[in-house]
Amino acid sequence: LAAFGADLARARPGWLGYLSTTGVYGDRQGGWVDEDSATDASGPRGLARIEAEAGWRELAEGAGLALHIFRLAGIYGPGRGPFEKVRNGTARRIVKPGQVFSRIHVADIVQVLLASIEAPRAGAIYNLCDDDPAPPQDVIAHAAELLGMPVPPEIPFDRAEMTPMARSFYADSKRVRNDRIKDELGIGLLYPDYRSGLRALLRDEAG
Numbered sequence: 356l357a358a359f360g361a362d363l364a365r366a367r368p369g370w371l372g373y374l375s376t377t378g379v380y381g382d383r384q385g386g387w388v389d390e391d392s393a394t395d396a397s398g399p400r401g402l403a404r405i406e407a408e409a410g411w412r413e414l415a416e417g418a419g420l421a422l423h424i425f426r427l428a429g430i431y432g433p434g435r436g437p438f439e440k441v442r443n444g445t446a447r448r449i450v451k452p453g454q455v456f457s458r459i460h461v462a463d464i465v466q467v468l469l470a471s472i473e474a475p476r477a478g479a480i481y482n483l484c485d486d487d488p489a490p491p492q493d494v495i496a497h498a499a500e501l502l503g504m505p506v507p508p509e510i511p512f513d514r515a516e517m518t519p520m521a522r523s524f525y526a527d528s529k530r531v532r533n534d535r536i537k538d539e540l541g542i543g544l545l546y547p548d549y550r551s552g553l554r555a556l557l558r559d560e561a562g
Contacts, residue, residue, distance in 0.1 A: 356410050364418035370475045372423045372468060373411045377457060377482060379404050379426060383529040385453050390426070390480045390535055398523055421477035425467065428484035428531055431549075432461030436556050437498040441507070446499070448492035449525075451512035456491055456524075457484035457531040460546040460555075470540040481536050487548035488530040494549050501557055 363371070380388045381395035394405050408424055415422035431437075440446035467483055492509060499506045512525060536542040546552035 356407065356414065360410075360414050364414060364420070367418070367420065369421060370423070370472050371411075371415060371420045372425060372471065373408065375404050375408055375424055375426045376401070377426045377428045377484065377529070377531050378527060379408065380527075380529055380531075382527040385455055385528045385530065387530045387532055388482075389532040390482055396527075398526060400523075401527075415477075421475045423471050423476065423478075424480045425464075425471075426480065426482050426531075427464065428457035428459045428482075430461055430464065431458055431552065431556075433556060433559060435461070436553065437495050438502060438553075438556065438560070441495065441499050441502055441504055446495050446507050447515070448495045448507045448509050449512055449515045449517070450490070450492050450509045451525050451528075454490055454512070454525060454528045455488045455530060457488045457529070458494075458549060458552075459483045459485055460552045462545050463542075466545065467536050467540060467542055470536075470542060474540060476539065479535075479539070481540070482531050482533050483536065484531040484533050485544055485547050485549070485552070486533065487550075489549060494553070497550060498553055501553055 378401040379394040379396050380392055381397055381401060396402050396405055411422055411424070414420065437446055464483055467481065471481070496506045546555060
């Protein structure tokens with residue numbers, strides 16, 4: 356944005372998209388948020404994203420550009436899933452009571468972006484996530500079951516050895532609504548929950 360904002364303004368694209376994060380909503384202790392919820396991040400990454408969103412809005416308003424902001428939940432997909440860690444024995448089921456994450460398959464991100472390009476709506480904000488916010492330990496357990504391997508034991512969060520970066524992800528717990536991508540863009544999720552997404556990844560791996 357700092358390096359190319361002026362060039363973007365001169366180019367005047369008919370559609371402009373910024374991929375942000377649901378981390379801008381901060382911690383809601385497992386409660387629900389939608390696109391109209393306040394951005395209430397407290398961590399440095401979430402605050403940086405709020406600042407970045409504001410910068411893109413300033414550019415779009417000043418140049419009259421059709422900006423769209425996409426707030427992405429945790430991304431998974433080919434090469435970015437839990438199977439490798441389960442196979443090599445590094446997967447951990449860290450349990451923090453009440454903790455839930457929303458997630459989104461990369462193929463669903465792509466279809467939302469394409470739908471928005473086909474139907475621009477200047478100033479729109481969209482949450483990109485599936486229909487099933489879930490505890491992270493459940494995802495690892497399901498991946499192990501699909502592989503026919505033992506489910507890793509639970510590790511209490513307060514006893515888990517984690518990097519500061521990994522631990523910071525557990526600071527926020529929220530459930531993210533995705534009604535707007537369905538209502539405005541007509542999206543039918545390819546992978547509405549992690550179970551369907553993981554099954555598809557395993558099928559793709561098998562060829």
